[in-house]
Amino acid sequence: MRRTAALIAGAGPAGSVAAIALARAxxxxxxxxRQRETGDPLCGGFLSWRTIDRLAGLGIDTDALGGTTIRSVxxxxxxxxxxxxxxxxxMGVSRHRLDSALLAEARRAGAGVELGCAIREAAGTTLRLADGATIAGASLFLxxxxxxxxxxxxxxxxxxxxxxxLRIRLPATPRLERLVGDAVELHLFDRGYAGLVRQEDGGGNLCLALHKSLLVETGGGPAALFAHLAQALPDLADRIAGAPTDHPDAVAAVPYGWRAQFGVAGLFRLGDQAAVIPSLAGEGIDIALASGSAAAAAWMQGGAAEAVTYQRRFSASLRRPLAVADWLKQLCERPGLAAPGVALMHAVPALAGLFARATRVAA
Ligand SMILES: Cc1cc2nc3c(=O)[nH]c(=O)nc-3n(C[C@H](O)[C@H](O)[C@H](O)COP(=O)(O)OP(=O)(O)OC[C@H]3O[C@@H](n4cnc5c(N)ncnc54)[C@H](O)[C@@H]3O)c2cc1C
Known part of the structure; x- marks a missing residue:
């Protein structure tokens, strides 16, 4: 069995940032x-102004990410x-670009990185891999x-x-640029919403979060779902016209609202393992970055035992953003509330900024 002091499971933004911070210290x-190569996971790809600042603070060249600037919602x-x-x-940027930059920085900082190693299960802070090998960490960053x-x-x-x-991609066209421009769009419908941003290649990344019952009711297949949405939402129809909708990327059972409120010595939960904020807040990546940095700092200060305090503090810092995001999600997924809500935002545009701020994680 191999042994290591700080073992990190998963090289998404949370794991890579923990690796960067620990290696630098x-x-x-x-x-x-588990992936052999950095992919492009299903994600809206919206980085808030705060996320961009946090990345810059980590020494990531955010201009080099090459994303599209987003100025409005x-x-x-x-x-x-x-x-x-x-x-x-x-910024609108693909996860492939972001995750690659963070992983490269983790390597540069001196972290050991092993790709293509699926973890089958964990027992405390020990991981058993798909090939049968085991690695024991004095601390595990999950x-x-x-x-x-x-x-x-x-x-x-x-x-x-x-x-x-669900996620489909829209090709980069002058028409998409004219329609979407430098905005992040949210198209709200019964039991869900679609978020759209243009990314580094000018193409659109259209992500849907919806209740399963809607997919079932519209026939069970994605093409029928998109046809249903196109009929109900003419602006969305304009944007997805001609795009292939029958094979979207998909992820099931997203546990929105989860928050790890208590910790166990030696186990630091990061990113979506620490909390899953409703995607419409566009804050999941920032939670991942913030948790990676906070957990690494706690570990450097007090080692494995510090996990308990880290988890409790981090959870407390997420109470307000998660509550506001959950409230907004409930409003957005109910047509009887969403339409008046949009009318209200039209009348009082400052509300959007207020909600955008209220769903950010404390620095
Ligand atoms: C529809 C949707 C849209 C979203 N849009 C946005 C957005 O626009 N902006 C935003 O900020 N957030 C958004 N989010 C949230 C964001 O994607 C997540 O919060 C973020 O990816 C969490 O990062 P993470 O590092 O915790 O996990 P992940 O990014 O999921 O990374 C986990 C890593 O662990 C690896 N892994 C998993 N299991 C194993 C295993 N058994 N063995 C080895 N490796 C393993 C995976 O391969 C992956 O590389 C969205 C989420 C959804 C569902």
Whole structure:
């Protein structure tokens, strides 16, 4: 069995940032990731002004990410629309670009990185890999994303009608540029919403978060779902016209609202393992970055035992953003509330900035 002081599971933003911070502080973390190559996970790819600042603070060259600048948020519901400026310049960028930059920085900082190693299960802070090998960490930084890792299951909320994520890409065209421009768009519909930003290549990344019951009711297949949405939402129809909708990327059972409120010595939950904020807040990546840095700092200060305090403090710092995001999610997924909400935002554009600020993680 191999042994290491700081073992990190998962090379998404949370795991890579923990690796960067630990390696820079002189620890020699080991980062284990199942993918052989950095992919482009399903994600809206919206980085808020705060996320961009946090990346810059980590020494990441955010200009080099090459994303599209996002200056405003535009909402659509029930035939109404509203647009408002964001509190700061944001970015639309693919996760492939972001995750690659963070992983490269982790390597540069001196972290050990092992790709193509799927973790089958965990027992405390020891990982058993798919090839049968085991690695024991004195501390485990769990950054495997929104789903459960065997051995460290969570009591995530289940409301009987789970949330799904779907993603299609829209080709870069002058028409898409004219329609979407430098906005992040949210198209609200019964039991869900679609978020759209243009990314580094000018193409659109359209991500849906919806209750499973809607997919079932519209026939069970994605093409029928998109056809249904196109009929109900003419502005969305304009944007997806001609795009292939029958094979979207998909993710099941997104545990929105989960928050790890208590810790266990030696186990630092990061990113979506620490909390899953509703995607419409565009704050999941910032939570990942913030948790990676905070956990590394706690570990450097007090070692494995510090996990308990880290988790409690980090959870407390997320109470308000998660509560506001959950409230907004509930408003957005109900047509009877969403349309008046958009009308209100049209009348009082400053509201969007207020909500955008209220859903950010404390620095
Ligand atoms: C529909 C949707 C849209 C979203 N849009 C946005 C947005 O626009 N902006 C935003 O800020 N956030 C958004 N989010 C949230 C954001 O994607 C997540 O919060 C973020 O990816 C969390 O980062 P992470 O590092 O915790 O996990 P992940 O990014 O999921 O990384 C986990 C890593 O662990 C690896 N892994 C998992 N299991 C194993 C295993 N068994 N063995 C080895 N490795 C493993 C995975 O391969 C992956 O590399 C969205 C989420 C959804 C569902």
């Amino acid at each position: 002189g620890a020699r973390p080991l980062l284990i990731e 535009r909402l659509f519901a029930g035939g109404r629309s509203a647009e408002s400026r964001l509190p700061g310049a944001a 950054a495997t994303g929104k789903h459960e890792l065997r051995g460290h299951g969570r009591n995530t909320p289940g409301d009987g009608d789970p949330w799904l994520g």
